[in-house]
Amino acid sequence: xxxxxxxxxRGLEVLFLTDPVDEWVMSRLEKFEGKTFQAxxxxxxxxxxxxxxxxxxxxxxxxxxxxxxxxxxxxGRVADVKESQRLTDSPCALVTPKGGxxxxxxxxxxxxxxxxxxxxxxxxxxxxxxVIRNLGAHLEKKxxxxxxxxxxxxxxDYVLLGEGTVEDPxxxxxxxxxxMGEASAHLxxxx
Numbered sequence: 001x002x003x004x005x006x007x008x009x010r011g012l013e014v015l016f017l018t019d020p021v022d023e024w025v026m027s028r029l030e031k032f033e034g035k036t037f038q039a040x041x042x043x044x045x046x047x048x049x050x051x052x053x054x055x056x057x058x059x060x061x062x063x064x065x066x067x068x069x070x071x072x073x074x075x076g077r078v079a080d081v082k083e084s085q086r087l088t089d090s091p092c093a094l095v096t097p098k099g100g101x102x103x104x105x106x107x108x109x110x111x112x113x114x115x116x117x118x119x120x121x122x123x124x125x126x127x128x129x130x131v132i133r134n135l136g137a138h139l140e141k142k143x144x145x146x147x148x149x150x151x152x153x154x155x156x157d158y159v160l161l162g163e164g165t166v167e168d169p170x171x172x173x174x175x176x177x178x179x180m181g182e183a184s185a186h187l188x189x190x191x
Contacts, residue, residue, distance in 0.1 A: 001162070002090030003040045006047055009088050014040060023105045039102055043095045043122050045086065062136040063127040069139055070123065073152040077120065084124035091131040094121040094159045103163070123156060150175055 007014050015037070017026060026037060038045055063083060070081040079097050087093055096102050097119060101109070106118040125132050135151055142148060154175045160166045 001040075002087055002093040002159070003095070005088040005090055006045075006086035007040060010047060012047065020108055023102065023108060039096065041094075041096050041102060043082075043098050043100075045095075047086065059127065059133065059136060062133075062140060063125075066127075066132065066136040066139055067125070069148070070125070070152050070155070073149050074123065074156060077153070077156050078123045079120040080122045082122060082124050084126050087124060087126035087129070089129075090126060091129040092123055092125045092155050092159055094156070094163075095124055097122050107165075123159075125155070150178070154179075 004014060006012075017023075026039075030037060067081050067083065074081065078094070084093065094103070100119045100121075103118075103121070106116070109116045110118065127133065127136070135148070138151075139148060153171065157166060157168070157172045157175065161172060166172055
């Protein structure tokens with residue numbers, strides 16, 4: 001999971017909870033031996049001593065413009081778009097908004113009540129990742145276009161694909177076909 005990036009980098013322990021009952025247990029169990037539990041998918045996770053991730057200040061204007069574009073384009077799919085300080089190896093992640101139910105709890109609620117409407121999550125982007133930097137550079141040149149909007153949606157689909165909860169498999173397949181077509185064209189041009 002991309003959410004583990006910062007924990008691995010800082011050497012912080014993560015407790016994996018795999019049983020459905022764990023959600024209810026952890027909501028009541030706040031501390032153990034002086035350590036406070038927190039969900040790693042929370043929007044405002046406390047990582048202890050914050051160390052600035054290298055390259056976080058580069059292309060600040062480009063990052064702000066990309067975040068604004070993503071907020072507008074993904075308004076119906078995500079609650080917000082923010083720059084991440086937790087991601088190191090991944091381009092983006094979806095996190096639970098402050099005060100919201102965890103993604104796993106929402107999944108359990110949906111199993112109990114098919115009409116349950118989950119909250120939209122927050123998309124955190126890693127401005128140091130090549131995919132995000134390239135999208136920002138492309139946005140600077142083009143300013144708009146269907147391809148940019150498709151890439152914006154693919155960022156969310158990318159995370160959902162990793163979680164195993166893709167909303168629209170056909171959109172993902174279309175985007176992957178386009179990506180593979182463009183990549184193979186570059187390969188053919190280089191040969």
